[in-house]
Amino acid sequence: MKNKIPVFLAAFILFSEMLTIRAYAYxxxxxxxxxxxxxxxxxxxxxxVIGVVVSKIKKKAKEKFNIDLDKKEKEEDVVVYSEDKDK
Structure with missing residues (x-):
C-alpha cells in the first residue's frame, strides 16, 4: 500500500501537467x-442546503421512531384547600 501512493501521486502530477493548457493572462x-x-x-x-437536509432527516427520524424532544410534561392541576374562613 505504501508503494502505491507515491506511484499514483507521481502519475497524477505528470498527467495533470500534460493535460493543462497554460494561459498567460491578466x-x-x-x-x-x-x-x-x-x-x-x-x-x-x-x-x-445542508441545513435543510439535516432538518428533514431529523423530522423523518422523529416521525419514524416516535421521538418528541420538545414535549413537555403537563403538570396536573393542583387544588389547594385552605383552612382560612376569612377568604
Whole structure:
C-alpha cells in the first residue's frame, strides 16, 4: 500500500501537467472580487442546503421512531384547600 501512493501521486502530477493548457493572462481585480463572491455564495448556499437536509432527516427520524424532544410534561392541576374562613 505504501508503494502505491507515491506511484499514483507521481502519475497524477505528470498527467495533470500534460493535460493543462497554460494561459498567460491578466486577471483583473474586479474579476477576482467576482470570483470571491461566487465562492462565498456557493459556500452559503451549500450551508443552507445542508441545513435543510439535516432538518428533514431529523423530522423523518422523529416521525419514524416516535421521538418528541420538545414535549413537555403537563403538570396536573393542583387544588389547594385552605383552612382560612376569612377568604
Amino acid at each position: 486577471i483583473d481585480v474586479t474579476a477576482t472580487t467576482y470570483i470571491i463572491q461566487i465562492a462565498a455564495g456557493a459556500v452559503v448556499a451549500l450551508g443552507a
